[in-house]
Structures are given as structure tokens and as C-alpha cells.
Amino acid sequence: MATKHYDIKTFRSSESIGYLLKRAQARMQDVAESVFAPHDMSFVQWIAMLKLSEGQAQTASDLCRAMCHDNGAVTRMLDTLEERGFVSRQRSQQDRRVVELTLTATGAAQVEALKPKLIDELNLLLTDFSAAEFSELTRLLDKLYQALDARHSAARQGVN
């Protein structure tokens, strides 16, 4: 039997991973938005462009999966990024359902221009974290996501 991390007798909201995640993410969102807002750009928009620039995503679906973002929201986000000349769309020849996304030169420049601003902010934020703490937090967040993702996929198939 696996370790029971939570017990009904002792459970407190302040120890719940769900609550801790929500709270931290909400604040992080604020901080990130404050970095990008002066450049008329949202956190998700920038992350999407970053994913494209890293080659981690080529299509809208890739972005949805990578960012856990809504389909429709991504379509509309791409609309505005395209309008602003940061991203271009081109119907794929191999699979005509797919629209291939590419960063324009302007878009790539925008990504690079904002990267140091975000990095500075993150480093400032993590001042009190040792290298070990930082890498452990990174690792555990990724591990948690993998577990959540597995659970999520299972749920979609009605497994319990």
C-alpha cells in the first residue's frame, strides 16, 4: 500500500497541494503579468511564442497540450498574435487538418526582448532559494504534473 500523505483526521487546507498550487500560481500570474503588461502582452501569449521559438510546438494543438489551455482560447490568441505580426499560419501540406505555426522575425525579436525581463524577475523572486531547493522544486513540480496528467488521461476513459 502506498503512503497516505493526507489523513482525514489531520487534513488542513494549508497543507493541501491543490490549495498551495492555486495560491502560488495566482501570485505568479500577477508577477508575470506585471512583467509583460507594459509591452501589451499577456503571460500566456508570451509562453506560446516561447514554445514556438523553442520548437516545442508547431501547431495550435501542440500549444493546447503543452500549456493545458483551451482550444478556443488558443485559436483566438493566435488570431491576435497573427494580427500583430508575431506569428504566421500556414495550412500543412502533409495533413490538411493542421495549421503550421511559425514565429515571424518580429515575434522572435519580441520573445528575445522580453526574456531577460522575465529572467531577472524570476531570479529576484528566487533569491532565497538555494540551488538545491530550486532544482528540487522544479523536479517535483514536473513529477506532480506527470502524475496529474496520467490521472487526467485515466479519468477521460472512465477509469477509477
Add this chain to the structure above:
Amino acid sequence: MATKHYDIKTFRSSESIGYLLKRAQARMQDVAESVFAPHDMSFVQWIAMLKLSEGQAQTASDLCRAMCHDNGAVTRMLDTLEERGFVSRQRSQQDRRVVELTLTATGAAQVEALKPKLIDELNLLLTDFSAAEFSELTRLLDKLYQALDARHSAARQGVN
């Protein structure tokens, strides 16, 4: 000089705390909602009631701060919780700006009824986490929040 966890040369989205947090939180949200949805209850609603039941919050403002949630959203959430008889509001005598919140018996019962469901789900989710990993993740998430909160307060005062 503090440790520079991120460097512009090597920065990758998949290591960014902001991205990792957003992704994990989005999935966690899904999982939590799937627990509460059958009972016509949202994750935030339940957390709010839990906070009340733990005595961690007495007023709407307390809930806002504790949960990093919007003022207006909390007001409206309390409207529906009150309608459903889970929460009652009463104007404070000491400070007549304040509305004191109390869980009704029905509300308390609802919190208790759903607690084991959430706990089971969380334990299942964290099966592959050792006790050490679990407590370290909890600690680091809290530490991160403290740092974010300090940064957030500083920003509100225009400090850089």
C-alpha cells in the same frame, strides 16, 4: 550576490517555475473539479468553506487574501453559498464595515462529506511520492508563495 537560477543563454520554458506552476495548477484544477462537480460545487467554493470551518477566515476579505481571489468574485460566491444555505452572513457589531461569515450545519456537513473524496483523490495522485518528497514539495510551495507575496506587496508600493 544571490544565486542566478536562470541564465538567458540556457533558459528553457520547461524549466520555468511560472510555466511549471501554471501547467500543474491547470491539471490540478481539472482533477479537483471532477471531485466536486457531482455535488454541484466548485473547487474554490469548497476551499472557501473549508477555510471557514478551520477558523482560518471569518470575513470575505479574509477569504480574498487567503485564496488570492478577486473581491467581487468572493462576494458573488458567498451569495450562492448563502442561497444554498451553506453559509450565513451577519453584520459585525465591533466593526460595521465587516460581515461575519459562519458555516451553517448544512455547510459544515458538506465540507466533511467531501473531505474524504478529495483526500482519496490526492493520495492516489501522490502515490509515487515518498514522504520526504511530499513534505518537501509542500514546504517549497509555501516558501515560494511567501517570496511571491513579498514581491507582490513591494510592487504595489512601486518598489523595484
Add this chain to the structure above:
DNA sequence: ATACAATGTCTGCCCAAGCAAACATTGCAT
């Protein structure tokens, strides 16, 4: 006493995210 800043609650408005449906395309099974 009075003015003013800070706090708590509530409301109206706007916008982005979530949901569901539509449509096109592809791969697979028969």
C-alpha cells in the same frame, strides 16, 4: 472637530476561458 487615508463590501462592466457543436480531414477496420 474635521479632513483624509485605509479598509470592507458590493455592483456593473468587460474580457478571457471553458464548453459544446460544427466542419474538414485522416487513418483504420470491415
Add this chain to the structure above:
DNA sequence: ATGCAATGTTTGCTTGGGCAGACATTGTAT
């Protein structure tokens, strides 16, 4: 070849959060 499930993209609709302002109340400085 044909039907069908799966995938990718888009759109309309609904819902809830974020923001700004209104209002009441309190504490504080003058």
C-alpha cells in the same frame, strides 16, 4: 469503397474572474 472513430481547427454561447467605482465605516493626523 465505405463507414466510423479520432484528430485539428474554428465559432457561438455561457460563465466566472478581474477591474474600477460607489458606498459605508473606521482610524489617524492636523
